[in-house]
Amino acid sequence: MDFKAYIDSGILELYVSGLLSETEAQQVEEYATHHPEVKQEIDAIRSSINNYARQVGKAPSSSILTKALADIQKEPSESEASREATSTNTEKAETVSSTRDWYKIVASIALLISVGVNGYFFNELQTVQNEQAQANQQIATLSSQLDVVTSAANMEIALYGLDVSPKSHATVYINEQTRDVYIKIGDLPVPPSGHQYQLWADRDGHMHNIGVFHHNKSLQHLTVFEGDFESLNVTLEEEGGSETATVERAYLSGKATS
Amino acid sequence: MSHPVPILSISVEDQIVRYLHAKNDRAIELIFENYSLAMMNVIRSVVKNEAVAEDVLQKVLVKIWEKGDSFNPQKAGLYTWLIRISKNAAIDETRGKDFLRSRKSESVDNFVFNGEAIHQKSVQERKNGVWESVNQLPDAQRCLIDMAYFQGYTQKEISQELNLPLGTVKTRMRKAISTLRRIF
Numbered sequence: 001m002d003f004k005a006y007i008d009s010g011i012l013e014l015y016v017s018g019l020l021s022e023t024e025a026q027q028v029e030e031y032a033t034h035h036p037e038v039k040q041e042i043d044a045i046r047s048s049i050n051n052y053a054r055q056v057g058k059a060p061s062s063s064i065l066t067k068a069l070a071d072i073q074k075e076p077s078e079s080e081a082s083r084e085a086t087s088t089n090t091e092k093a094e095t096v097s098s099t100r101d102w103y104k105i106v107a108s109i110a111l112l113i114s115v116g117v118n119g120y121f122f123n124e125l126q127t128v129q130n131e132q133a134q135a136n137q138q139i140a141t142l143s144s145q146l147d148v149v150t151s152a153a154n155m156e157i158a159l160y161g162l163d164v165s166p167k168s169h170a171t172v173y174i175n176e177q178t179r180d181v182y183i184k185i186g187d188l189p190v191p192p193s194g195h196q197y198q199l200w201a202d203r204d205g206h207m208h209n210i211g212v213f214h215h216n217k218s219l220q221h222l223t224v225f226e227g228d229f230e231s232l233n234v235t236l237e238e239e240g241g242s243e244t245a246t247v248e249r250a251y252l253s254g255k256a257t258s
Numbered sequence: 259m260s261h262p263v264p265i266l267s268i269s270v271e272d273q274i275v276r277y278l279h280a281k282n283d284r285a286i287e288l289i290f291e292n293y294s295l296a297m298m299n300v301i302r303s304v305v306k307n308e309a310v311a312e313d314v315l316q317k318v319l320v321k322i323w324e325k326g327d328s329f330n331p332q333k334a335g336l337y338t339w340l341i342r343i344s345k346n347a348a349i350d351e352t353r354g355k356d357f358l359r360s361r362k363s364e365s366v367d368n369f370v371f372n373g374e375a376i377h378q379k380s381v382q383e384r385k386n387g388v389w390e391s392v393n394q395l396p397d398a399q400r401c402l403i404d405m406a407y408f409q410g411y412t413q414k415e416i417s418q419e420l421n422l423p424l425g426t427v428k429t430r431m432r433k434a435i436s437t438l439r440r441i442f
Contacts (some may be wrong), residue, residue: 010429018296019410047442050292058408
């Protein structure tokens with residue numbers, strides 16, 4: 001069957017509705033793999049149906065997505081909270097029991113070793129205070145990073161792994177007023193010794209340097225980059241960066257969103 | 259001297275698979291954006307209850323997240339996999355429960371009524387020009403689209419419900435989609 005007759009058979013409309021049998025759906029996918037026109041037709045049908053559904057309020061409510069994402073994000077913390085609660089209850093029960101049985105003995109021991117214990121706890125207090133100061137610093141850093149990630153003024157561009165490292169990914173944020181560029185690595189291999197990753201903007205077929213960045217997962221501010229571009233790309237370069245992009249070692253790429 | 263870098267065109271399916279494997283929840287957002295309508299249609303065709311279907315879709319998204327890193331695109335297409343999980347979850351939901359079966363017993367008049375109800379949407383939406391676009395879709399075509407994509411009807415079921423030959427349903431459906439593609 002030629003692809004036009006196949007398209008006219010109406011099977012693609014059924015496929016997009018999700019109501020074909022699995023065997024039939026797999027046959028459509030197999031056919032689409034060998035006929036790009038069929039794949040384009042499927043995408044066009046899906047796109048127009050999705051757009052229509054959104055326009056007439058028939059698309060699934062976005063609250064379903066919000067709840068699912070909340071479930072995904074809270075699952076580990078809930079079990080941790082549960083474990084902590086169990087642990088705290090056990091400790092409390094043990095403490096009460098222990099206090100009742102050993103109250104007099106503990107009081108006597110406390111009198112005998114009070115000076116030593118006070119010194120120990122003073123050191124502990126200082127340690128805790130230092131840790132708290134570090135935690136506060138981390139919170140302040142994370143808070144400013146969160147501002148960048150969530151700011152409506154920022155354009156977000158997803159970079160995807162190329163053939164060298166298909167699973168790699170990162171996100172670039174560009175402030176549309178100040179043109180400040182930030183990058184957050186999602187997954188990128190540790191660079192070999194003496195090498196660093198470098199971000200480039202592709203404009204009219206030429207790569208413009210945006211800057212090198214460290215291989216860690218915190219959000220990094222690179223530079224200010226003016227003007228439009230077709231895509232952003234990450235290559236592996238000598239430490240300190242290169243003047244020209246080493247195309248053979250391109251790890252990530254993402255198209256401009258507008 | 260600068261060198262152009264060839265930019266690969268990455269399909270949304272590939273993006274989703276990569277995000278699933280990387281355990282990035284952007285995968286779930288993209289799945290919802292592109293495929294939730296079909297997934298909901300499949301679920302609705304089984305459970306036949308809107309509120310239950312919404313609960314099932316939510317559970318399905320979480321399940322996809324949990325299983326996503328082991329999804330192998332060599333074994334199955336992403337879309338077929340999503341539809342299979344949705345259908346299985348909907349079937350599981352119905353086991354041992356008494357579900358309302360009213361959706362498919364609704365008369366054609368009701369669907370026409372639903373179509374009319376669409377016209378009754380807010381004045382604000384009319385001002386936005388949405389309904390001028392929707393109005394270009396004839397009622398008969400809108401009814402078919404509703405049944406096939408929002409009510410979980412197969413073309414065979416539509417043919418029985420509307421008492422039309424299957425061939426006519428297919429032809430009209432293509433025409434309806436063609437009209438939609440012109441508008442949206």
